[in-house]
Amino acid sequence: VRELPELFDLGVKARSLAYLFVAGASLGLLTLLLPHDDSVQDLQLYVLAAIAVAVAALIYVQADRISEWQLHLVLAAGTTILSFANYYAGTSTLYPLLYTWTALYAFYFFPLGTALAHIAYIGAAYAVVLAIQDPEGPLIRWLLAVGTPLIAGLLISRMLDRLRAQQLEASESARELRQSEARTRLVLDSSPDAFVTLDRDGIIRTWNVAAERMFGWPASEAIGKPFRALVTPEEFRERHDERRIALVESTDPLATAHFEVELQRRDGGRFPAESTVSRVDVRGEILLAGFIRDVSDSRRRQEEREALMREQAARAEAERVAEMVSGMQLLVDAALAHRTLEDIVSDLVTRVRGVLGADAAAIYLADQGERLVLRAASGGAPGEIDVEPIPFGAGFPGRVAEAREPLLAQDPAPEELPRANLEELEIDSLIGVPLLAEGEVTGVLVVCAAAPRHFSTDDVNLLRLAADRVALAVDHARVYEREHRIAETLQRSLLPDRLPHLPGLAVAARYLPAAAEAEVGGDWYDVLSVPGGGVGLVMGDVAGKGLAAASMVGRLRSALRAYALEGHAPARVVEQLNRLIWTEGDDSQMATLIYVVVDPAEGEVRWVNAGHPPPLLVYGEQLSRYLEGGSSVPLGVLPFPDFQEVTVPMDPGDTVVLYTDGLIERPGEHIDTGMGRLVAVVREAPSEPDLLCEHVLRELVPDGGALDDVALLTLRTIPMADRVRVEFPAAPEALSSMRALLRRWLRHGGGNEQEIAEIVTACGEAATNAIEHAGAGGETPFEVSGLVEGRTVQITIRDYGAWRAPREGDQGRGLSLMRALMDTVEVTPTPEGTTVRLERTLKGKDSNGGPG
Amino acid sequence: VTELVELVIEEREEVVVARVSGELDLAGAPGMGDRIHDSVPTSARALVVDFSELDFIDSSGIAMLFGLARRLGSRRQELRVVARDGRPVARVLQIVEFDRAARVHETLEEALADLVTDT
Numbered sequence: 023v024r025e026l027p028e029l030f031d032l033g034v035k036a037r038s039l040a041y042l043f044v045a046g047a048s049l050g051l052l053t054l055l056l057p058h059d060d061s062v063q064d065l066q067l068y069v070l071a072a073i074a075v076a077v078a079a080l081i082y083v084q085a086d087r088i089s090e091w092q093l094h095l096v097l098a099a100g101t102t103i104l105s106f107a108n109y110y111a112g113t114s115t116l117y118p119l120l121y122t123w124t125a126l127y128a129f130y131f132f133p134l135g136t137a138l139a140h141i142a143y144i145g146a147a148y149a150v151v152l153a154i155q156d157p158e159g160p161l162i163r164w165l166l167a168v169g170t171p172l173i174a175g176l177l178i179s180r181m182l183d184r185l186r187a188q189q190l191e192a193s194e195s196a197r198e199l200r201q202s203e204a205r206t207r208l209v210l211d212s213s214p215d216a217f218v219t220l221d222r223d224g225i226i227r228t229w230n231v232a233a234e235r236m237f238g239w240p241a242s243e244a245i246g247k248p249f250r251a252l253v254t255p256e257e258f259r260e261r262h263d264e265r266r267i268a269l270v271e272s273t274d275p276l277a278t279a280h281f282e283v284e285l286q287r288r289d290g291g292r293f294p295a296e297s298t299v300s301r302v303d304v305r306g307e308i309l310l311a312g313f314i315r316d317v318s319d320s321r322r323r324q325e326e327r328e329a330l331m332r333e334q335a336a337r338a339e340a341e342r343v344a345e346m347v348s349g350m351q352l353l354v355d356a357a358l359a360h361r362t363l364e365d366i367v368s369d370l371v372t373r374v375r376g377v378l379g380a381d382a383a384a385i386y387l388a389d390q391g392e393r394l395v396l397r398a399a400s401g402g403a404p405g406e407i408d409v410e411p412i413p414f415g416a417g418f419p420g421r422v423a424e425a426r427e428p429l430l431a432q433d434p435a436p437e438e439l440p441r442a443n444l445e446e447l448e449i450d451s452l453i454g455v456p457l458l459a460e461g462e463v464t465g466v467l468v469v470c471a472a473a474p475r476h477f478s479t480d481d482v483n484l485l486r487l488a489a490d491r492v493a494l495a496v497d498h499a500r501v502y503e504r505e506h507r508i509a510e511t512l513q514r515s516l517l518p519d520r521l522p523h524l525p526g527l528a529v530a531a532r533y534l535p536a537a538a539e540a541e542v543g544g545d546w547y548d549v550l551s552v553p554g555g556g557v558g559l560v561m562g563d564v565a566g567k568g569l570a571a572a573s574m575v576g577r578l579r580s581a582l583r584a585y586a587l588e589g590h591a592p593a594r595v596v597e598q599l600n601r602l603i604w605t606e607g608d609d610s611q612m613a614t615l616i617y618v619v620v621d622p623a624e625g626e627v628r629w630v631n632a633g634h635p636p637p638l639l640v641y642g643e644q645l646s647r648y649l650e651g652g653s654s655v656p657l658g659v660l661p662f663p664d665f666q667e668v669t670v671p672m673d674p675g676d677t678v679v680l681y682t683d684g685l686i687e688r689p690g691e692h693i694d695t696g697m698g699r700l701v702a703v704v705r706e707a708p709s710e711p712d713l714l715c716e717h718v719l720r721e722l723v724p725d726g727g728a729l730d731d732v733a734l735l736t737l738r739t740i741p742m743a744d745r746v747r748v749e750f751p752a753a754p755e756a757l758s759s760m761r762a763l764l765r766r767w768l769r770h771g772g773g774n775e776q777e778i779a780e781i782v783t784a785c786g787e788a789a790t791n792a793i794e795h796a797g798a799g800g801e802t803p804f805e806v807s808g809l810v811e812g813r814t815v816q817i818t819i820r821d822y823g824a825w826r827a828p829r830e831g832d833q834g835r836g837l838s839l840m841r842a843l844m845d846t847v848e849v850t851p852t853p854e855g856t857t858v859r860l861e862r863t864l865k866g867k868d869s870n871g872g873p874g
Numbered sequence: 875v876t877e878l879v880e881l882v883i884e885e886r887e888e889v890v891v892a893r894v895s896g897e898l899d900l901a902g903a904p905g906m907g908d909r910i911h912d913s914v915p916t917s918a919r920a921l922v923v924d925f926s927e928l929d930f931i932d933s934s935g936i937a938m939l940f941g942l943a944r945r946l947g948s949r950r951q952e953l954r955v956v957a958r959d960g961r962p963v964a965r966v967l968q969i970v971e972f973d974r975a976a977r978v979h980e981t982l983e984e985a986l987a988d989l990v991t992d993t
Contacts, residue, residue, distance in 0.1 A: 754901035
């Protein structure tokens with residue numbers, strides 16, 4: 023059962039009841055004024071009429087404050103007054119008919135149930151009146167008085183119900199209409215497109231929010247004006263009229279037209295627009311409803327169209343494509359980072375082929391002279407890539423590069439194909455898209471489709487998107503490669519390309535750049551002869567990477583060499599380097615460094631350590647220990663740190679191992695673990711430095727490369743044998759090295775200090791001759807070989823220059839020195855060079871004996 | 875370890891003392907003669923080349939020494955050499971009979987005292 027709405031509010035009901043009371047009272051008074059029966063008690067009736075009027079006045083005044091139950095009470099009071107009137111008027115009047123009025127009121131204004139209650143009260147009240155007045159009176163009187171209003175009331179009630187139902191329906195449909203209108207308005211206002219309706223004369227009737235935005239005219243100003251005058255540029259107004267009239271007069275009730283138009287904003291600015299206009303018949307009135315879309319952004323227009331087309335054509339296909347495009351984006355962003363250009367293009371060419379579902383793809387990259395070189399190709403039988411450069415403008419890729427626009431070629435000639443081996447694929451369709459970076463053509467991307475597939479303009483657009491990514495990746499890779507190359511070249515130029523030849527010492531070094539590093543690190547090492555026959559070993563690590571670090575390495579290296587060759591002690595050298603980095607570097611510049619001087623003649627190793635991992639000394643039967651002492655802060659941390667020099671003995675056959683942290687450090691691991699690992703690996707390693715380096719790197723550098731740069735430098739003092747044979751450069755500076763070696767060897771051979779000094783002096787004379795024979799530009803080294811047989815020492819110094827006869831003076835003095843100091847001196851000049859053979863029998867024993 | 879060869883010049887009244895330490899060979903000797911000679915003013919009466927701390931000398935060092943003796947002699951300035959007996963340098967000086975060009979002393983004090991008594 024549906025709740026029916028109230029038709030009247032309480033005020034109306036109250037005032038109606040007041041009128042009813044007044045009408046009843048008037049009728050009663052009228053009866054009294056007319057000639058009437060004597061049984062009528064006039065006075066009482068006047069009083070009742072007065073009461074009725076008073077009640078009417080009261081409820082009329084209180085009409086807006088009255089409540090429903092008060093109305094019922096008043097209506098019941100009315101019935102009571104009427105019943106008294108019937109009593110005082112006797113049976114001669116028509117007063118019983120007045121019950122019909124109250125009953126009808128009840129039925130009219132109250133629900134059926136309460137109306138029936140009022141009827142019941144009427145019946146009861148009148149029954150009482152009749153019982154007193156006329157107990158013998160016929161029942162018909164009562165029935166007439168009560169039955170008539172009951173029947174009439176029921177009829178009215180039914181009628182009213184129907185009326186109410188109709189009204190309800192009407193109000194509901196009105197509400198729905200309002201809601202629907204609100205919805206429509208909302209949709210239209212939130213539409214990005216302008217929605218405009220015109221009447222048949224072109225006068226604007228509707229103008230949504232988007233239209234306000236698009237044209238700059240508020241709805242209040244636009245509505246009522248002709249569309250053509252407001253937004254159609256003058257030269258198009260005639261055409262607008264023609265189109266409008268054609269639509270209005272169309273016989274098709276659902277006529278719709280699509281236009282591409284140019285429209286004008288309030289500020290005079292024009293923009294291209296697309297409009298879709300429908301003819302609408304609204305209750306006989308012809309309206310033109312149009313959606314207008316601003317398509318001034320041509321790319322957006324293109325993309326929206328493409329998106330629309332793709333969506334319509336195959337949503338699934340579009341999603342697959344989108345997935346691939348995003349897959350490629352991912353590839354470009356992450357996976358391709360820090361890889362070589364070669365890897366990137368060969369990877370991309372496969373990806374692009376996948377995205378387009380093409381049968382083959384190729385990437386050409388432009389060189390300096392506007393020529394394209396095929397760098398990667400995918401699809402077809404595997405074959406050699408043709409690297410013959412193609413000038414811009416020649417061939418299919420050349421034409422693309424020249425046009426700087428995508429080109430689509432159907433049924434290409436075989437010579438147009440990127441690779442000869444693609445012919446068998448029966449390629450029917452080609453797309454070429456230029457790769458652009460900062461406006462320059464950096465290459466061309468070509469994809470090929472075999473029959474029956476033919477590429478469409480959709481494919482061109484998709485490939486254009488792909489080409490943007492490829493161009494970006496290629497550009498990044500090129501920039502990266504260039505920087506990497508510069509830094510690497512710089513660093514290579516800073517590392518010694520050839521380790522110096524050190525008599526009696528074997529040195530080996532390795533430098534491994536990190537596997538995945540974009541930039542070259544600041545690891546470096548150096549080996550240099552220091553005055554006095556020692557060998558300086560340097561291992562350093564400049565914080566940071568790239569060119570800045572490499573250039574700091576360069577400065578440190580040349581400064582160290584300069585200070586060391588001036589003969590400064592290691593601690594002093596490192597102090598100088600600290601001063602250099604402290605004053606020259608920026609605040610963040612910092613470097614660790616260890617400077618080790620091996621003095622084989624003295625049999626000791628000295629070092630200064632500025633924050634670097636400690637060197638490893640391998641001694642005895644593959645025992646090893648870290649040279650922990652002498653550790654100080656890294657360079658560049660304090661202005662005047664205290665660098666301590668530490669010296670420990672180093673015997674022939676011992677090895678010093680220097681390295682950078684990249685060798686021992688692993689992520690998430692304590693450094694002691696890595697240092698322990700190095701000790702274990704060295705224990706198993708061969709003692710020869712070159713083999714030792716190989717072994718250590720093989721064991722400690724993971725397959726696929728180290729995480730950080732690794733530098734490794736090892737030096738071994740070769741144990742002295744009875745036979746020695748060493749080459750020296752023909753330069754005066756070699757003399758001290760030679761003497762140092764010979765001293766060590768002669769000590770090993772059992773000579774005393776006196777003998778050693780004398781033999782070394784004699785050998786020095788022979789070597790001085792050898793150096794002088796080689797001449798000023800002498801590059802050929804001279805060779806020193808020695809042999810101890812029993813107590814006899816034989817030393818041969820061989821050079822490859824021309825022997826000069828001893829002149830009176832210097833050289834002659836040299837020869838006489840040799841003769842004085844040695845038992846035998848033989849000089850054998852040949853056209854190829856000169857050999858000096860020296861021999862002496864050692865006395866040994868009295869090692870600090872007096873003069874010979 | 876410092877420089878291979880080092881020179882310290884000291885002037886004492888009319889005598890210049892040149893202390894040469896380290897190792898004197900073809901790498902250092904040729905320049906050494908000029909450096910020492912340039913440090914001796916014409917007003918000086920004598921030059922003492924002190925080899926007490928020299929560990930090594932070869933024929934190029936000896937040639938330098940003979941050169942100095944010649945140049946000083948032409949200016950009538952005296953040359954004395956100090957080389958400790960038993961050291962390799964003294965042995966070499968002995969072999970080349972350097973005492974025929976200039977007197978060789980055991981110590982610097984002895985050389986200076988000898989120069990004083992000479993006057």
